[in-house]
Amino acid sequence: MTDADLLPEAVLKRKAVVYVRQSSQTQVETNLESQRRQYELVDLARSRGFREIEVIDDDLGRSASGTVARPGFERLVAWLCAGEVGAVLCFDASRLARNGRDWHHLLELCGLVEARVIDLDGVYDPCRPNDRLLLGMKGSISEFELGVMRARMLDAVRAKARRGELRISVPVGYTWHREVGLGLDPDVRLQEAIRLIFSRFRELGSARQVFLSMTAEQIHFPRPSDGKRLVSFDWTPIRYRNVIAVLKNPFYAGVYCYGKSEKQTEIVDGRAHKTYGHHRPMEEWEVVLKDHHEGYIDWAEYERNQKQLAANAYGKVGGAKSGRGGKALLAGLLTCGRCGRGLAVVYVGNPPGRPVYRCDRPNLQLGRQRCLGFGGPRVDAAIARELLRAVEPLAIEAALEAERMHMESHKEQQRIIELDLQQARYEASLAERRYAACDPDNRLIAAQLEKELGACTASRGSVPNKFVKVSI
DSSP: OOGGGOOOHHHHHSEEEEEEEESSHHHHHHOHHHHHHHHTHHHHHHHTTOSOEEEEEEEETOOOSSSSOOHHHHHHHHHHHTTOEEEEEOSSHHHHOSSHHHHHHHHHHHHHHTOEEEETTEEEOTTSHHHHHHHHHHHHHHHHHHHHHHHHHHHHHHHHHHTTOSOOOOOTTEEEETTTEEEEOSOHHHHHHHHHHHHHHHHHOOHHHHHHHHHHTTOEEEEESSTTSOOSEEEEEOOHHHHHHHHHOGGGGTOEEEOOEEEEEEEETTEEEEEEEEEOOGGGOSEEETTSSOOSSOHHHHHHHHHHHHHHSTTOTTSOOOOOSSSOSSTTTOBOTTTOOBOEEEEETTTTOEEEEEOOHIIIIIOOOOOOEEEHHHHHHHHHHHHHHHHGGGHHHHHHHHHHHHHHHHHHHHHHHHHHHHHHHHHHHHHHHHHHHSOTTOHHHHHHHHHHHHHHHHHHHHHHHHHHHHHO
């Protein structure tokens, strides 16, 4: 130990603080050697002559970039302000801070209370200009290193994404094969559930109606039960968000997309607070590769679906207006010939039941006189007669087409139920084989297998009843 490394008695009377930090939970679990070397700084503090040593490891798994709170670092700063710390020991400058603000703030506090900064290279006194310069350079190098590493990693990710080789998370219905790469999920039942959503949307033209029709038929949809691996699924009743997620995702159209969302940063309590998942418009996506992989639909159909979904949005200016129920035939379809506003429908009579079309927006919003109003039954009847007269020459063809569509829908429903039945039979057979292979004396396992076997047998018995009901 050189004279420059000797510490005065006043510093040794105070406690030495060993600051231990790793940037992520993955590093905490896997980079055990780095963690062990940081804890070994306790021995270094004893060799320097300190008798009271505190270890701060509250920030294990927290980044030092300044975007997240670090309670351990804040506790260190509080002890420095109270004059209780004689030296701060760290593995290197990047463990204490990776941004200039936190690093220089720590050096300023150490200089005010004459505390030392110690790492594996030596002892530094922030009160000395040369030591302060060297510590400042170490902090700047650490911050520069972080920026360079982040830039290189992001450039490599973007380059791989532009080639369509980056293994991004894929939606339900796709999987990354180890040998052949991206492809359709081999589960036929899962594929049929997704294809059914697209076929129903072609038929009904409304995501809401697709959801209602599939719910009425008790069709289930896969929900991943293993996080992002997408290997095992739980089949649960379909939800509206499942339908929307399938219809709006361009991945199902064979398009590889990267950079669909962005992060936004705002200053909260003096710290940068980042939020992720803010969607960008399609023209701002970083990578869009069409015909990248096999799709459930083509790109032209995807674009038509998006236009249809946008037109279905109720209440948008220039969009299609929904009838939203009621007895009126033309609700949401008529506009005022004087002001151009949509005509509202009210029901009058005792009890109310006769529809009346009228333009009452100027009266409700501006206090003016209504533009016009007229009864609905005669207008609805006239329009209905014209519609029947227009389709009368094609009545037979229309009936045959309706019958064909009905049979196709029936076959789709029957196909889905057959796949459900196959899955239920497989699960029951699997539970039975597991139970047969289990040692009956091992009750800890046998009891659970008996329970699973009973549940699978019950589900296998319920599916054929459902199948028979639909087949009739």
